[in-house]
Amino acid sequence: MIVNKANISAFFVNLKTTFNGALKGAPTQWQKIAMKIPSTGQSNDYGWLSSFPQMRKWIGDKVVKSLAAFKYSVENDDWEATIEVDRNHLEDDMTGIYAIQAKSAGESAAQLPDEIVSGLVNDSFTSLCYDGQYFFDTDHPVGAGVFSNKGTKKLSVASLDAAMASFGAARTQMGKVKDDDGRSLNVTPNILLVPVALQDVARALVTVESFKNGEANIYKGTAEVVVDPRLTSDTAWFLLDTTKAITPFFYQERKAPHLVEQTDMNADDVFNRKKFKYGAEARAAGGYGLWQLAYGSTGTEA
Numbered sequence: 001m002i003v004n005k006a007n008i009s010a011f012f013v014n015l016k017t018t019f020n021g022a023l024k025g026a027p028t029q030w031q032k033i034a035m036k037i038p039s040t041g042q043s044n045d046y047g048w049l050s051s052f053p054q055m056r057k058w059i060g061d062k063v064v065k066s067l068a069a070f071k072y073s074v075e076n077d078d079w080e081a082t083i084e085v086d087r088n089h090l091e092d093d094m095t096g097i098y099a100i101q102a103k104s105a106g107e108s109a110a111q112l113p114d115e116i117v118s119g120l121v122n123d124s125f126t127s128l129c130y131d132g133q134y135f136f137d138t139d140h141p142v143g144a145g146v147f148s149n150k151g152t153k154k155l156s157v158a159s160l161d162a163a164m165a166s167f168g169a170a171r172t173q174m175g176k177v178k179d180d181d182g183r184s185l186n187v188t189p190n191i192l193l194v195p196v197a198l199q200d201v202a203r204a205l206v207t208v209e210s211f212k213n214g215e216a217n218i219y220k221g222t223a224e225v226v227v228d229p230r231l232t233s234d235t236a237w238f239l240l241d242t243t244k245a246i247t248p249f250f251y252q253e254r255k256a257p258h259l260v261e262q263t264d265m266n267a268d269d270v271f272n273r274k275k276f277k278y279g280a281e282a283r284a285a286g287g288y289g290l291w292q293l294a295y296g297s298t299g300t301e302a
């Protein structure tokens with residue numbers, strides 16, 4: 001290839017086409033447990049999560065639901081993946097390797113939300129949410145008391161009793177959660193999120209007709225199993241309600257992943273090192289939504 005402005009431009013147009021195709025076609029699953037919230041600045045404030053405006057019988061003056069004094073903001077991070085293109089490779093028509101790299105970069109960019117959301121789940125027992133407590137904790141403030149959305153039981157299908165003590169207890173606890181006025185939030189868990197190590201147990205729990213001892217499986221069909229290979233604990237499992245307007249986790253997007261390139265033949269890197277550059281850039285972050293819609297167990301106790 002003759003390395004001139006026209007050929008360089010055509011080369012990078014092909015790379016962008018490959019990148020965008022992979023960006024559009026790469027499989028993702030973060031949408032099953034999180035929502036996307038647009039961002040228009042350096043950060044977003046989520047103090048409003050503390051407010052649950054529910055319909056009530058209108059007698060006398062309206063009751064205005066004011067925001068509690070919680071502070072929770074999420075600042076956007078910069079993300080990138082950059083690749084150098086050697087001018088000699090262009091001259092020698094060794095361009096195929098860069099098409100493969102562009103495809104890989106596109107797939108990685110598409111799965112950035114998965115990486116962010118999975119990171120939230122991995123850190124959920126030790127990271128704070130809007131009420132100042134860990135997202136999964138035993139003492140979230142509710143009204144004049146506290147509420148727990150954290151357990152320690154191992155997910156089990158050994159028997160009906162074992163399933164009730166783990167999965168069943170989580171469903172019951174989530175169903176009990178109320179707002180500050182003591183009214184039910186009507187939480188109905190629908191997603192069982194597990195690591196690869198628990199995928200067989202989780203799928204058996206919601207699909208088999210009966211347990212090994214012949215007892216009927218009352219939990220068949222009660223949740224969709226989502227297996228996340230990015231989860232780092234082999235024992236922790238999570239029950240989520242993603243049917244509401246707000247979800248337990250969110251992906252905050254300031255600037256969607258896109259391809260950028262440095263193609264100026266007179267640039268210092270090209271002149272001094274014979275290197276062009278291209279890569280993906282994005283601005284995004286993730287955060288915790290409503291802890292009331294999630295239950296997490298460390299899975300450390302039988």
